[in-house]
Amino acid sequence: MASPIRILTAVPICDGHDSAINTINLEFIRHGIEVVYLGYHRSVGDIVRAAIQEDVRAIGISSYNGGHIEFFAEVIALLRKRGANDIKVFGGGGGTITHQDAAAMKRKGVDNIFFAGTSLAQMTDYVRKHYGKPRKRSRPRSPDQELPQKLTEIEDAYAAGRKHRARKAQSKIRSPQGVHPSRRAIRNTRVVGFTGPGGAGKTTLIDELVLRFLNQSPQGRIAILSHDPSVIGEGALLGDRATMINSQNDRVFMRSMATRGEAGGLSPATQDCLALLARSGFDYVIIETVGTGQEAMPFQKTGLVDQTVLVMNPDYGSRLQLQKIVMLDLADIVVVNKSDLQRARTAHTEIEQRLEQNRRDQRLIDTVAKRHRDAGVDELFKLISRGSK
Known part of the structure; x- marks a missing residue:
């Protein structure tokens, strides 16, 4: 089976009209298209960076505020400047x-x-007709272009049932700095996995951690591999970018993946994509699962995650529910996000008691990821940084 068509949709800077694009996104998804939604108020640079990193077939822009002739032209000009004429x-x-x-x-x-x-229906038919065909690629001009294309090769290989090609795609890759990654570079890349139920605030928390990393390491680079749910043969809304602000940065590489029927919150191609990112010269690679349930153990198979973070919402139900959450036994760090909510203190106490039963060196942290300069997020960042190799 061929991989679904991937497109990116966005609303330009100084434009907050997103009702139309949200409706169109859903229609695309219903017809088997994977939509990377960047959100509204996005600059030309944000759109082009995301389109190249996601290796999409096309960019769909919904513009209601005027200035469209210039804005569209600038997007095309920047794509051409960066050698992405095929988008x-x-x-x-x-x-x-x-x-x-x-x-x-x-x-x-x-x-x-x-x-x-x-x-x-006309819009969907147009996208499927014009962007569903194999495309002619030019040779990547830079490692920043080569890496997204290699990730696509891996996903395509899994979709076609040819895993050996996925291994081949990740065997040779230049690092984003233009230097082939050495064993030392691979060892120095720290991989941190984030999981937890939907709505717990994983994406916002990761975005805040990215801000702290960028401020601490002026020359550092970080990669994010995020996941959203889909079933085989269907589309997906890959929407984590829409809620990220600090991650719109040239030193941040982000790739969105659909699960394509895989259970556990990851994609069939995740392990090979993660292996490629881990040896591509980044200081950190963060992997975020889809919203997971009680049984999920998403990082036990890969062997590439150095540290696991379980992000929870204070409103998880009764104490009995805590006994059923497998990741509470496995996570290195448990975060109670949205700890400004009414039930947060009770949740902290109950989760703390649950973790004590494990008799492991696990850490419990309270955060409010949406809060500027939140002390809990600072503490989490220090824990992750302290564990760096």
Whole structure:
């Protein structure tokens, strides 16, 4: 089976109109398309960086605030400057983009503009027809382009049932700095796994940790491998980027993956993709699972995770529920996020008692990831940094 079509959708900077794009995203997903949603108020640089890292077939831009001719043109110009000519651009804007504007935009390289009244079925058919075919690639200009393409090769190999090709794809890769990773570089990459139920705030917490890393290491680089759920043959909304602010940075590499029917919160290709990232010269690689249930043990198979962090919401139910959560036995660090909520103190006490039964050196931390300069997030960052090799 071929891999699903991957596209990126976004709303331009100074534009907060996201109702239309959210509706369109859902329609794409229903028809087997994997959508990396970047969110609204996104700059040209943010969009192009994400599109290259995600190795998407096309970028769909929803623009309702004007300035669309210039904005679309700048996206295309930056794609070409970075050697990503194979990533196409399409979009729409209800009644704000006129037919005359659309003609000018097409002359600048935009594939297509959807006008008010275009049906969702027409949009979906267009994407599947124009971006579902094999594409012609030019040789990557830089390691930053080569790495995303290698990750795509790994995912494609698993989708086609050819795992040996996945191993081959990750066997040769230059580091993002342009130096082939040595054994020393591999040892110096720390891999931290984050898991926990949906809505616990994993993505926001990771984004805050990224901010602290960037501030502490002016020359450092960090990679994030995030996961969202999907079933075989269906699409997926890969939306973690939409809630990330600090991770919109050239020193942060992020790749979104759909589970494609795999149980446990990861993708069939995760292990090989993680191995590739771990030997590509990053200081840290963070892997985030989908929202997981009581039985999930997502990091026990890979052997590449140095440290596991379980992120929980204070409102998990009764004490009996704690006895059922397997990751409480396995996690190195347990985080009670959203600890400003009413039940947080009780949750901390109950989880602490549960961890004491394990008789392991586990740490329990309270955080409010959305809070600026949260002391709990600072403590978590120190714990992760302290464990660095």
